[in-house]
Amino acid sequence: DTGVSQDPRHKITKRGQNVTFRCDPISEHNRLYWYRQTLGQGPEFLTYFQNEAQLEKSRLLSDRFSAERPKGSFSTLEIQRTEQGDSAMYLCASSPGTALGANVLTFGAGSRLTVL
Amino acid sequence: GDSVTQMEGPVTLSEEAFLTINCTYTATGYPSLFWYVQYPGEGLQLLLKATKADDKGSNKGFEATYRKETTSFHLEKGSVQVSDSAVYFCALITYFGNEKLTFGTGTRLTIIP
Numbered sequence: 638d639t640g641v642s643q644d645p646r647h648k649i650t651k652r653g654q655n656v657t658f659r660c661d662p663i664s665e666h667n668r669l670y671w672y673r674q675t676l677g678q679g680p681e682f683l684t685y686f687q688n689e690a691q692l693e694k695s696r697l698l699s700d701r702f703s704a705e706r707p708k709g710s711f712s713t714l715e716i717q718r719t720e721q722g723d724s725a726m727y728l729c730a731s732s733p734g735t736a737l738g739a740n741v742l743t744f745g746a747g748s749r750l751t752v753l
Numbered sequence: 754g755d756s757v758t759q760m761e762g763p764v765t766l767s768e769e770a771f772l773t774i775n776c777t778y779t780a781t782g783y784p785s786l787f788w789y790v791q792y793p794g795e796g797l798q799l800l801l802k803a804t805k806a807d808d809k810g811s812n813k814g815f816e817a818t819y820r821k822e823t824t825s826f827h828l829e830k831g832s833v834q835v836s837d838s839a840v841y842f843c844a845l846i847t848y849f850g851n852e853k854l855t856f857g858t859g860t861r862l863t864i865i866p
Contacts, residue, residue: 670853679757679842679856680797693853728797730854740785740852746796 641745649751657715658748662731672728719752759857774828776843784845786826791840835864
C-alpha cells in the first residue's frame, strides 16, 4: 500500500462550475477525513467517515459541499457552484481509529483548487 | 471547544542552532498531542506524538514533552539542519464525541547555512 492517494493534484476551474475530488485511503483504515487548508493557515476540519457512515460535518461545509464514501473505501468531495473563496488545498487523511492506541491520521498530498 | 496556539513565525535560524517552537492547547477531555511537518511541495507528515502526561515524543532529533500542568507541547531540536526547513503544525485529538484532529496555524521554519 502506497499511502493515501488524492486525485487530481491540481484543479483550475471557473467560478460557478462543479468540481469533484477523490481520495483513496490506506486500505485497512476505516476512518477517512477531509480537511481544507488555505495559505498560511493550519488545516481546518470539514468532515469524517467511519466506514461508509458520515459521522460529523463542520459548519465550514456549506450546502454546496457534499462528501460520500459509498462502500467504505474511497471517498469523493464535490463542490457545486464554486466560488473564489473555495480556492484552497483539500486534504484527505485516513486512520485506523483508536483500536491500536492514539488515532493517528495519515495525510495525502492534497488537491489544490483554484477558482478563477 | 478544542484549540491549539503556536508561536507565530516565520522563524529563521542558522544551521546547528537550537530550535524551540512553542505550542499550547485547550481541550475538552484528555487529548493526544502531535507535531506534523509539511516540507515544501509535500503533504503533511507525522513527526512525533505523545498520548499522556509527561510522555516525550521524539523523531529525527526532534523532541516534545506533554506537559499537562502547563497545557503545552513545545517542539525542540538541539542542532537544526537546512533540511529541517518546513512548516511545523502542532495538533491535538480528543476522544469525547468526536475524534477530529485540531491544528494550530503552523510555524514556518527556515534554516540558513
